[in-house]
Amino acid sequence: MLPLSLLNAAQNKPMLVELKNGETFNGHLVNCDNFMNITLREVYQTSAEGDRFWKLKECYIRGSTIKYLRVPDALLDAVKEEQNRAREAGRSARGAHVSGAGARGRGQQPRGRGAVRGGQVRGARGRGRGM
Amino acid sequence: MAGLQSYVDHRVLLILQDGRAIVGVMAGYDQKSNVVLSDSKERVYSMDEGVEEIPLGLYLVKGDQIVLIGELDEAADKAVDLSTIRAEPLPPIRY
DSSP: OOHHHHHHHTTTSEEEEEETTSOEEEEEEEEEOTTOOEEEEEEEEEOTTSOOEEEEEEEEEOGGGEEEEEEOTHHHHHHHHHHHHHHHHHHHHHHHIIIIIHHHHHHHHHHHHHHHHHHHHHHHHHHHHHO | OOSOGGGTTSEEEEEETTSOEEEEEEEEEOTTOOEEEEEEEEEEOOSSSOOEEEEEEEEEEOGGGEEEEEEOOHHHHHTSOGGGOOOOOOOOOOO
């Protein structure tokens, strides 16, 4: 499972972010991108020493300054389930092509291609003779 | 990436640049060695008491903070009574 898919699934969930300088931010994830830049809402900021606190309505954190994120445990199962569902959906969609249309499609396609190839061969021969 | 795949779903030890030691099950990783740890715990070493394990749960650690990832031999690890271990905590890295 990719770290970024976990992060994407964490939208609107509470999380704790620690920066490289030791400051921590507690808040709900509003948005994130592939650089791990994030915006949090209703944030409690704590100084690195843990002795000072600030409350912020919203804040933006540059991904490169982050040390780690702590997210709710339940997210792991949620993401895994979502991935399984996506995989199943993909499989059954592909399966429908192979078994449904496939019975016909598969039978027809090689014949179709064969015909085209045959045509080309004949065409080539024809051209050859022509020249 | 030199084989983080073989650690997936295994319990691993992570050492961070700030000297923290975190054990957890590697749930995933990416190109930048960002790592997802589930059921993770920080191990706090000290000279005057046994190792303290602080539960952290589901953790996403940025790759640029990671110094080391090692697979844990769970049997060997369980055989160790952490409360008897006294050790200096790792210092943060120096630039």
